Amino acid sequence: MATSRPTIYDVAKAAGVSKSLVSLVLRGAGGVSAASREAVERAIRDLDYRPSRAAAALAAGRTRLVGVLIDDYANPWFVDLLRGLDEVLSPGGYRLSVVDTATAAGVEDPVEGLLSMRADGIIVARDVPHVLLGDTAPPFVIAGTRADVPDGVDAVGNDDVLGARLATEHLLALGHREIGHLSVVGGAGQTRRESFLATMQDAEALARATAYRGPATERAGYDTSLALLREHPGVTAIFAANDVMAIGALGAARELGRDVPRDLSIVGYDNTALAQTRLIDLTTVDDDSVGVGREAGKLLRARLAGEDPVDVRRTLEPSLVVRGTTASLG
Amino acid sequence: MATSRPTIYDVAKAAGVSKSLVSLVLRGAGGVSAASREAVERAIRDLDYRPSRAAAALAAGRTRLVGVLIDDYANPWFVDLLRGLDEVLSPGGYRLSVVDTATAAGVEDPVEGLLSMRADGIIVARDVPHVLLGDTAPPFVIAGTRADVPDGVDAVGNDDVLGARLATEHLLALGHREIGHLSVVGGAGQTRRESFLATMQDAEALARATAYRGPATERAGYDTSLALLREHPGVTAIFAANDVMAIGALGAARELGRDVPRDLSIVGYDNTALAQTRLIDLTTVDDDSVGVGREAGKLLRARLAGEDPVDVRRTLEPSLVVRGTTASLG
Numbered sequence: 001m002a003t004s005r006p007t008i009y010d011v012a013k014a015a016g017v018s019k020s021l022v023s024l025v026l027r028g029a030g031g032v033s034a035a036s037r038e039a040v041e042r043a044i045r046d047l048d049y050r051p052s053r054a055a056a057a058l059a060a061g062r063t064r065l066v067g068v069l070i071d072d073y074a075n076p077w078f079v080d081l082l083r084g085l086d087e088v089l090s091p092g093g094y095r096l097s098v099v100d101t102a103t104a105a106g107v108e109d110p111v112e113g114l115l116s117m118r119a120d121g122i123i124v125a126r127d128v129p130h131v132l133l134g135d136t137a138p139p140f141v142i143a144g145t146r147a148d149v150p151d152g153v154d155a156v157g158n159d160d161v162l163g164a165r166l167a168t169e170h171l172l173a174l175g176h177r178e179i180g181h182l183s184v185v186g187g188a189g190q191t192r193r194e195s196f197l198a199t200m201q202d203a204e205a206l207a208r209a210t211a212y213r214g215p216a217t218e219r220a221g222y223d224t225s226l227a228l229l230r231e232h233p234g235v236t237a238i239f240a241a242n243d244v245m246a247i248g249a250l251g252a253a254r255e256l257g258r259d260v261p262r263d264l265s266i267v268g269y270d271n272t273a274l275a276q277t278r279l280i281d282l283t284t285v286d287d288d289s290v291g292v293g294r295e296a297g298k299l300l301r302a303r304l305a306g307e308d309p310v311d312v313r314r315t316l317e318p319s320l321v322v323r324g325t326t327a328s329l330g
Numbered sequence: 331m332a333t334s335r336p337t338i339y340d341v342a343k344a345a346g347v348s349k350s351l352v353s354l355v356l357r358g359a360g361g362v363s364a365a366s367r368e369a370v371e372r373a374i375r376d377l378d379y380r381p382s383r384a385a386a387a388l389a390a391g392r393t394r395l396v397g398v399l400i401d402d403y404a405n406p407w408f409v410d411l412l413r414g415l416d417e418v419l420s421p422g423g424y425r426l427s428v429v430d431t432a433t434a435a436g437v438e439d440p441v442e443g444l445l446s447m448r449a450d451g452i453i454v455a456r457d458v459p460h461v462l463l464g465d466t467a468p469p470f471v472i473a474g475t476r477a478d479v480p481d482g483v484d485a486v487g488n489d490d491v492l493g494a495r496l497a498t499e500h501l502l503a504l505g506h507r508e509i510g511h512l513s514v515v516g517g518a519g520q521t522r523r524e525s526f527l528a529t530m531q532d533a534e535a536l537a538r539a540t541a542y543r544g545p546a547t548e549r550a551g552y553d554t555s556l557a558l559l560r561e562h563p564g565v566t567a568i569f570a571a572n573d574v575m576a577i578g579a580l581g582a583a584r585e586l587g588r589d590v591p592r593d594l595s596i597v598g599y600d601n602t603a604l605a606q607t608r609l610i611d612l613t614t615v616d617d618d619s620v621g622v623g624r625e626a627g628k629l630l631r632a633r634l635a636g637e638d639p640v641d642v643r644r645t646l647e648p649s650l651v652v653r654g655t656t657a658s659l660g
Contacts (some may be wrong), residue, residue, distance in 0.1 A: 048461060065447045067427070073412065074603050079403045082433045097397070097427040097447060103412045117395045117427060117447045131378060218607050251608030273404050277548050278581030280609070 006047040014043035066094050066300065067119035069111060071126045071186075072102035075216055075244045077270040077289060078125055081143055084293020085123060092301060094120070101126060102215070121300045123293075127186050128153075139303040143296040147187035149313075154299040156314045158287035160188050163318035164195035167239045167267045167285050170320055172199075175329035176237035176265060178206040180228045182249060184216040184241040192241050192269060208232045216241060221248020222255075229256055229264075236264060236329055243268035243275045243284055250280070250325070261327035271321055281324035288316045336377040344373035396424050396630065397449035399441060401456045401516075402432035405546055405574045407600040407619060408455055411473055414623020415453060422631060424450070431456065432545070451630045453623075457516050458483075469633040473626040477517035479643075484633070486625040486644040488617035490518050493648035494525035497569045497597045497615050500650055502529075505659035506567035506595060508536040510558045512579060514546040514571040522571050522599060538562045546571060551578020552585075559586055559594075566594060566659055573598035573605045573614055580610070580655070591657035601651055611654035618646045 012019045017036055024032050025040040043049070066089055070078045078098075085096055099114050111129045114122055115137065122140035124132065127147050132140055142155035149155050171179050181196045183189060193209055200207035210224045221240060225248060229235060240246035246268030250260060258264045268275055271286035295314050342349040347366055354362050355370040373379070396419055400408045408428070415426055429444050441459045444452055445467065452470035454462065457477050462470055472485035479485050501509050511526045513519060523539055530537035540554045551570060555578060559565060570576035576598030580590060588594045598605055601616035625644050 063447060073403065073409045073428075074406060076404060076406070079433075082403065082430075086433045095429070095442065096433065097429050097444075098403075099425070099427050100412075103409075103416045103426065112425065114427075117393060117449075119447075131375075218603065222608055247607060247609055255608055273548065274604075277577060278552055278585055279577055 006049045008049075010047055011040065011043045011049050014047060015039040063118045063120055064093050064095065065117060065119045066096050066121050066123060067114035067117065068096055068098045068123045069114060069126060069129070070098060070100050072215060072217070073098075073100050074102065074218075075242070076272045076274060077242065077244075079273065080289035081123075081125060081293040081296075084290040084295075085297040086293075087290075088294050088297030089301060094301075094304075121304050123296055123300060139300065141296045141300045141303070143292050145188040145191050147190065149187075152311050154296075154303070154312045154314075156292050156295040156299065156312075156316070157188070158292060158316045158318045160191040160287075160318075161195040163269060163285040163287060164192040164239070165199045166318065166320040167269065168196050168199040169203075170283070170322065170326065171237040171239060171265060171267060172203050172205060174237070174265060174326060176205075177329075178208065178232065178234045178236060180225070180232065180235045180238040181207065181209040182221055182224050182228070182238060182240040182245045183210050183212055184220070184245060185213045186216075189213075189216065189241045196239055206234075208235055216245050218244050218248040218251070221245030222251045223248070225249040225252035226255065229253075229258070237266070237326070238264065239267045239269075241269060243270045243272045243282060246282055246284070246325075247274065247280065250282075260325050262330060265326040267326060275321075275323070283323045283326040284321055285318050286321050287318045291316050336379045338379075340377055341370065341373045341379050344377060345369040393448050393450055394423050394425065395447065395449045396426050396451050396453060397444035397447065398426055398428045398453045399444060399456060399459070400428060400430050402545060402547070403428075403430050404432065404548075405572070406602045406604060407572065407574075409603060410619035411453075411455060411623040411626075414620040414625075415627040416623075417620075418624050418627030419631060424631075424634075451634050453626055453630060469630065471626045471630045471633070473622050475518040475521050477520065479517075482641055484626075484629040484642045484644075486622050486629065486642075486646070487518070488622060488646045488648045490521040490617075490648075491525040493599060493615040493617060494522040494569070495529045496648065496650040497599065498526050498529040499533075500613070500652065500656065501567040501569060501595060501597060502533050502535060504567070504595060504656060506535075507659075508538065508562065508564045508566060510555075510562065510565045510568040511537065511539040512551055512554050512558070512568060512570040512575045513540050513542055514550070514575060515543045516546075519543075519546065519571045526569055536564075538565055546574050548574050548578045548581070551575030552581045553578070555579040555582035556585065559583075559588070567596070567656070568594065569597045569599075571599060573600045573602045573612060576612055576614070576655075577604065577610065580612075590655050592660060595656040595659075597656060605651075605653070613653045613656040614651055615648050616651050617648045621646050 012022045022040050111131050123143050124140050125143045145157040145160045183193045212224045238249050249266050253260050253264050268282045268284035271284045275282035275284045342352045352370050441461050454470050455473045475487040475490045513523045542554045568579050570579050579596050583590050583594050598612050598614035601614045605612035605614045
């Protein structure tokens with residue numbers, strides 16, 4: 001199959017347009033009619049044209065690739081974030097590629113992967129790795145509440161203080177007076193924990209927050225819930241730092257024979273697809289991950305268009321979604 | 331922060347080694363002592379050296395990036411696959427980046443994203459997209475059972491015929507005689523369905539396979555299970571094409587008030603982390619995704635080292651994992 005590789009001239013000829021117009025389309029530049037754009041895209045597909053080498057030069061080294069840096073594929077909160085990002089970035093010709101921290105067993109920082117793939121920009125959906133703060137790193141936007149957001153960096157998140165208060169006040173309103181909280185590491189986790197403690201203090205209720213500060217996993221949710229419920233048998237409700245931890249808590253309740261929601265109420269955070277399943281049916285805080293992705297995508301797009309750093313901090317409003325895992329204290 | 335960008339010479343100086351040795355480390359070449367390698371890696375970190383431009387030239391255009399192409403982030407079966415891949419590829423300096431099909435709402439093939447990021451190689455964990463068959467595509471290895479595997483392509487999967495038979499025979503051995511199957515699109519789905527039907531025929535039992543041929547999602551599992559159980563009230567067990575569909579089936583059982591496993595047994599496929607949770611505790615087929623990732627990574631590594639295409643087909647043996655969602659027909 002040693003056919004010669006199609007060139008940008010072949011694409012221009014097949015599309016019936018000039019080579020310059022093809023390069024405009026490849027760059028995702030404006031000022032191209034929809035009809036011309038479609039003709040070029042069709043020709044690219046028909047010819048199986050691979051613009052990676054040629055177009056890269058044309059586009060002055062731009063890959064039109066946006067890297068998304070997450071903690072752990074096993075925590076599905078990022079899936080909605082990707083939907084929002086794609087919605088905003090895909091029409092500009094950008095594509096998303098995801099790199100996680102949890103998989104990489106090697107000594108090298110997984111962020112190097114994003115740098116080596118020459119992403120035009122990065123969405124940071126975890127605490128900000130140090131290597132991104134060097135002046136040679138590509139533009140990035142933070143998605144979600146993160147610890148130590150540096151000056152000059154755009155960030156979009158939901159209001160975790162409000163979200164955690166909504167969750168806690170929901171449990172208080174149901175009559176619960178001794179409430180557990182499953183903590184996790186990271187900026188969002190820390191903020192939710194503090195808001196939980198403040199809300200409980202205002203209500204003069206008994207707060208039982210776990211000392212755990214590791215990654216948010218189902219296993220951690222299970223283990224810390226078991227310990228919490230054994231140490232504090234008076235706990236009648238748990239607010240978990242996120243849905244994955246809450247699924248662990250549901251497992252612990254099952255293990256201890258405590259019926260949810262009759263004997264124990266559980267609230268998560270993130271409104272993941274799992275929380276929405278009929279099986280799990282989890283009361284949780286909807287942090288509008290799609291909206292966070294959409295706003296973060298817009299900010300990154302502006303940066304990639306060469307707009308000056310604007311140090312935008314955008315905070316979306318979360319809402320409580322009441323489902324089947326919470327009930328009045330019987 | 332307009333400091334001048336560090337160069338490979340700065341790294342060599344800081345590490346106390348020659349520039350050639352730095353480039354060997356950047357290429358991930360062999361023959362470098364652990365001490366030298368560590369010194370270079372430390373200097374790279376300390377200087378915040380970004381080898382993306384310089385090293386790319388040194389490495390003759392290699393990015394040391396492996397793209398992983400999946401269907402849908404919401405189906406977590408790929409998480410173990412990534413663990414296996416990382417285990418084998420990370421020591422060679424390769425990094426993984428994942429691209430899915432489900433997120434991409436745009437008209438462009440998401441595979442173009444993998445090509446534009448100039449991955450050295452690709453792991454295809456879905457049916458093979460046509461664009462990869464062009465002679466300009468990078469080397470790739472198929473992970474999982476796929477429809478129409480082309481000649482000259484390496485592929486690793488588990489034995490889906492055996493896996494589906496193990497699941498079906500388990501239900502038959504428990505006394506179930508009218509068993510539903512939740513079908514999905516794709517090579518693995520098709521193979522599991524056919525093996526289910528053959529096993530049921532051999533046992534002269536009543537097979538109720540759904541007509542659904544769309545993507546495997548929890549929602550599809552829920553919808554098709556509801557329809558199946560309403561149309562065939564005599565069904566006492568369901569074998570789902572994978573764990574995500576099985577979670578939908580568990581939700582449908584809950585909706586219909588059918589206790590699992592007392593009134594309905596359910597088996598999945600993949601042994602995902604979700605199946606292993608105390609909450610879901612799903613009887614399923616372990617298709618050794620870590621092992622599939624490991625073998626696929628080894629084959630890709632061989633291809634990237636310039637070994638001739640060998641057309642390897644490797645099939646790993648699945649095993650049944652009995653948990654809490656299956657029981658004897660009461």
